[in-house]
Amino acid sequence: MSSDSLFLYFTQLGKCMYSGKDLDIDSLDKCQIDHIVPQSLVKDDSFDNRVLVIPNENQRKLDDLVVPSDIRVKMYSFWKLLFDHELISPKKFYSLIKTEYTERDQERFINRQLVETRQITKNVTQIIEDHYSTTTVAAIRANLSHEFRVKNHIYKNRDINDYHHAHDAYIVALIGGFMRNRYPNMHDSKAVYSEYMKMFRKNKNDKKRWKDGFVINSMNYPYEVDGEVIWNPDIINEIRKCFYYKDCYCTTKLDQKSGQMFNLTVLPNDAHSAKGTTEAVVPVNKARSNVNKYGGFSGLQYIIVAIEGKKKRGKKFVEVRTLAGVPLHLKAASLDEKIKYIEEKKGLSDVKIIKDNIPVNQMIEMDGGEYLLTSPTEYVNGRQLVLNEKQCALIEDIYNAMHKGDYDNLEDVLMIQLYIELTKKMKALYPAYVNIAERFENMNEDYVAVSKEEKANIIKQMLFIMHRGPQKGNIVYDDFKISGEVGRLRSKNHNLNNITFVSQSPTGIYFKKYKL
Structure with a gap:
């Protein structure tokens, strides 16, 4: 029911x-x-x-x-x-x-499906037309992209990867091109309605093909003009394959740290701190520069810099090449001031800053993995997860079941198989998650034993872990426990010898790799 x-x-x-x-x-x-x-x-x-x-x-x-x-x-x-x-x-x-x-009522039905009514879309359309005077711009209603997906079993899940943005653009271009060629007089709703009804009367006994509204229904039948095939619905089977390719370029906006330099809550000194040592790192003012005595602020914000220097170990000095953090309030300071801070903070000598102000979300490659730098000591996964159509279809069923709260129609065997496949991908393609993948492998039998509801949520959390960006998994069931922050990546020392920096164009089409 x-x-x-x-x-x-x-x-x-x-x-x-x-x-x-x-x-x-x-x-x-x-x-x-x-x-x-x-x-x-x-x-x-x-x-x-x-x-x-x-x-x-x-x-x-x-x-x-x-x-x-x-x-x-x-x-x-x-x-x-x-x-x-x-x-x-x-x-x-x-x-x-x-x-x-009336015929006019029916034309209005058609017109509502053709014309985008949102003001922002109208404004953008006008801007493009004004800029490209020889270009015809057609605003396609957003719901048509969704209806095309549902009709043709093209699955969209934001938790798998970020490709859905490009896929939506592709579908809009496809529908727009179809409408332009199938109904050349698209802005004349009366002519469009007349043409549509001719096709409808000719094929109305084919009931299964008339359930998706005017535009998507129109795509069910071939169309020729003077012997030339303008549209062949069989092409949709080929189009579906495109949604499971690995050919989308994705980039993340680079940011420079700015704004608030630290948390504004004043923390107590050593004597009044629960652990006997204050968590403050920034003094309240110059007159109260000793945070241990007077307390201060915490949550210091840092910019990322790449450094090389020397650290004393025993009687020897060892070369250190790593990433370091410089407090945001020193961002505009001289190089000497920054070096002084780093030497004092990290216990180094002869420090050189070889790359200053490395942006947040800088793409790097390290030990075979792709990552985005988010702080001097933390990075996040930078690889997009790609799954096949069968896997995406099952994930669609899982998410629908979770939305409805009804798991009866989910098959244990298929979810177990997907769990194993995701674990293998994690182990093979995500070097930083090898230990996590091995934990999942060791808990195969535990996964088999848990309820369908838990199986579904564990799959969802695995997608979070492998998604590009800062998402983390939260798997803390009594009978299946991993961690509350699965996938968080931290490193006290990023060895520059093991890091390749990747500079990307905004589109991602062009890139350059280099080492420091």
Whole structure:
């Protein structure tokens, strides 16, 4: 029993919307959900456009734009009762009692699916048209991208990787190109509607292909002009393969630390600190420079610099090449001041700053892995996770189950297989996570034993761990415990000899690798 059916059951007072007969709450899966305004004309899956009915009471034909008159006459008083008690919306009530849709009404349906109404989109469209005077710009409604994905089983999950941005742009370009070629007079809704209805009348018996609204329905059939194939729906099978390639360029905006230099809460001195030692590192002012005696501020913000120097170990001096932090308040200080701070803080001599002000999110390669620097001592994963269509389909099912809170339809065997596949990817492609991957491997039997709900959430947390960026996993079940911060990467010393810096163009197409 779906939650949608249950919602409609209660808002209809447990009765069929077309006959008034009682519905059996235990047999709602045998009922039909009918669209008041047919999907052949508009894709509207809102509750305002759906009713729960007994199948043999639903005699509407595919091209019926309004509810048949005999049903309207019979059910008007019941619908009015629901409307008066605010169980159905005005939009739903007037759709149910509507006697006809004029040709102009139908054109408006088409126009609403063609024209983007959001003001920001209109403004951007105008800016582009003004700048590129010879270019025709078509604003495609955002929901069309989603409907195309659903129709063609192209899965979108932001927790897997960041490719969905490029994929959405590709789908929009695809739909825009199709609309431009299929309906050259796209801004003339009357002409578009006329052309669409010709295709509809020719193929209306093919009911399964008329459930996705005007635009997506139009993509179900080939189209030729003077013997030239303008559109062939079979190409969608080839297009689907593109969504599982590893060919998207992704970059992260580089940032320089600025703004607040430290936390503004004044912390107590040694004598009044719980551990006997203050956590303050910044004095309140020059007159109270001793933080141990007077307390001060914590949470010092740092810029990242690359240094080389010498550290005394026993009787010898050892060369040190690493990353270090310089407090933000020294960002504009002289090189000598920065060097003095580093030498005192790290116990080094003969320090040289070989790269100053390294930006946050600088891409680096280290020990076969890709990472983004976030601080002098911390970095995050920089690799995008890529999964195949089968894996993405299962993850879609898992997330849907988690959203609904119903895990019965998930198969244990498939989730166990996905868990093993993700563990192998983690071990092979994420060098910094090898130890974590081995822990997952050692807990295979534990994963088999946990509930479907826990299995689903563990899969989700594994995606967090392998996602590019600062996400961390949180796996702390009583019967399956890893950590509350799985995947956080810290290092007190980044050896510059093991680091390759990667400079990228904003698009990611061009890059340069270099060592310091």
